[in-house]
Amino acid sequence: MTFxxxxxxxxxxxxxxxxxxxxxxxGSLPLGMVVALLRKSRFAVVRGIISVYISIIRxxxxxxxxxxxxxxxxxxxxxxxxxxRFPAIIVAFVVNYAAYFAEIYRGGIESIPQGQYExxxxxxxxxxxxFMKIILPQVVKIIMPSVTNEVITLVKDTSMAxxxxxAEVFSLAKQISASQSSFMPFLxxxxxxxxxxxxxxxxxxxxxxxxDYYK
Amino acid sequence: MILEMNNIQKQFDELEVLEDxxxxxxxxxxxSIIGPSGSGKSTLLRCATFLETIDGGEIIYMGEKAAWxxxxxxxxxxxxxxxxxxxxYCGLVFQQFxxxxxxxxxxxxxxxxxxVQGVSRDEAESNAMDLLRKMGIEDKADSxxxxxxxxxQQRVAIARALAMKPEILFFDEPTxxxxxELTGEVLKVIKQLADEKMTMVxxxxxxxxxxxxxxxxIFMDGGVIVEQGDPKDVFDNPQExxxxxxxxxxxx
Numbered sequence: 321m322t323f324x325x326x327x328x329x330x331x332x333x334x335x336x337x338x339x340x341x342x343x344x345x346x347g348s349l350p351l352g353m354v355v356a357l358l359r360k361s362r363f364a365v366v367r368g369i370i371s372v373y374i375s376i377i378r379x380x381x382x383x384x385x386x387x388x389x390x391x392x393x394x395x396x397x398x399x400x401x402x403x404x405r406f407p408a409i410i411v412a413f414v415v416n417y418a419a420y421f422a423e424i425y426r427g428g429i430e431s432i433p434q435g436q437y438e439x440x441x442x443x444x445x446x447x448x449x450x451f452m453k454i455i456l457p458q459v460v461k462i463i464m465p466s467v468t469n470e471v472i473t474l475v476k477d478t479s480m481a482x483x484x485x486x487a488e489v490f491s492l493a494k495q496i497s498a499s500q501s502s503f504m505p506f507l508x509x510x511x512x513x514x515x516x517x518x519x520x521x522x523x524x525x526x527x528x529x530x531x532d533y534y535k
Numbered sequence: 536m537i538l539e540m541n542n543i544q545k546q547f548d549e550l551e552v553l554e555d556x557x558x559x560x561x562x563x564x565x566x567s568i569i570g571p572s573g574s575g576k577s578t579l580l581r582c583a584t585f586l587e588t589i590d591g592g593e594i595i596y597m598g599e600k601a602a603w604x605x606x607x608x609x610x611x612x613x614x615x616x617x618x619x620x621x622x623x624y625c626g627l628v629f630q631q632f633x634x635x636x637x638x639x640x641x642x643x644x645x646x647x648x649x650x651v652q653g654v655s656r657d658e659a660e661s662n663a664m665d666l667l668r669k670m671g672i673e674d675k676a677d678s679x680x681x682x683x684x685x686x687x688q689q690r691v692a693i694a695r696a697l698a699m700k701p702e703i704l705f706f707d708e709p710t711x712x713x714x715x716e717l718t719g720e721v722l723k724v725i726k727q728l729a730d731e732k733m734t735m736v737x738x739x740x741x742x743x744x745x746x747x748x749x750x751x752x753i754f755m756d757g758g759v760i761v762e763q764g765d766p767k768d769v770f771d772n773p774q775e776x777x778x779x780x781x782x783x784x785x786x787x
Contacts, residue, residue, distance in 0.1 A: 436635065438586055442622070442626065443647035445647065
């Protein structure tokens with residue numbers, strides 16, 4: 321197999337990796353905010369459920385969570401999981417990353433001084449306006465470095481989809497390497513992850529810079 | 536009467552912070568509240584501006600009840616819709632300024648009138664520029680709070696409160712977070728507002744200022760009003776032992 325053939329075979333895996341990455345962010349970034357807010361709910365039951373959820377997610381390997389999401393429906397309910405592979409991967413990633421993002425958001429929200437809420441309240445802002453206009457923009461600036469970290473980790477974590485034999489870059493690299501007795505696929509995969517994260521860093525730095533106008 | 540607070544009670548857990556406080560503020564009146572820390576001054580302001588809820592008593596703005604004690608002895612407030620109106624009557628300037636760091640100075644002042652009161656952007660901005668001129672910092676309109684000194688930030692906070700056109704403006708130790716050389720510029724602005732007959736209640740440790748600017752001084756200690764009256768009487772000829780004790784600390 322030539323280098324070009326390897327590259328073009330692996331290109332389809334790169335698309336799949338990209339798909340996991342994008343769908344996970346689209347799902348977990350907003351879901352994380354919902355989780356963070358529910359964690360501050362006035363109902364103790366809700367707070368309890370959320371804190372158990374976060375501690376299970378953080379306390380078990382993502383690889384195990386992937387297996388549970390994929391095989392769980394079959395073992396628990398005897399469902400046919402033939403076409404469930406890709407959805408299971410996305411669900412596992414979104415549920416996992418939402419927990420981590422929720423903790424980042426929570427830290428950010430808690431670091432906003434009480435005086436900001438009080439000033440907004442005295443000026444007559446509604447609770448919703450206060451959160452959206454006063455609190456959230458400041459939270460976003462504070463948490464940006466931690467979010468960048470998490471996004472970079474996600475780029476690399478997509479390789480865990482390999483556990484469910486989903487043909488993303490890492491799975492393909494391993495397959496081709498074995499069948500061709502070549503080290504090259506791993507190099508290609510490594511360069512791919514590195515470049516992807518280089519782009520992530522570049523974009524996030526620009527975003528952080530755009531919020532540099534205040535302290 | 537702009538504001539009447541009758542028999543106000545407030546507890547934090549077991550601690551009784553306000554015990555049966557009653558006082559009123561007339562239109563155009565400037566009232567200073569003095570007293571040692573922990574005497575309940577700030578809590579009283581926070582109750583008056585609805586940042587804290589009272590446990591008993593009544594709060595009346597412009598002759599309308601905002602809160603009262605029901606037959607079960609529990610404090611009740613008007614519903615959220617009506618509460619908006621009452622919040623609009625009062626403004627509060629904080630010790631720590633609490634400007635919004637991500638908004639320019641101009642936006643700090645215009646955003647609430649636009650978002651909360653539905654004032655047009657043009658009107659809000661021209662009003663804000665008038666206020667900034669009055670505060671002597673019209674050149675700071677496009678700056679951000681972190682670029683301003685504490686004294687300038689506090690003047691912005693005053694402008695922000697005034698932009699809502701409150702009936703009464705409360706100050707919670709407005710100069711306590713400032714370097715001594717910056718307190719003067721903030722006190723000057725408050726003095727100017729007093730001359731314009733703005734109704735104000737000022738919690739302060741600046742005794743000469745309280746004496747010079749206020750129409751009435753209230754001395755609080757231990758959650759009660761110990762003494763109140765004309766500033767000359769309270770400062771120069773206090774009747775109560777606690778007042779004498781407290782004021783003597785400042786004479787040295």
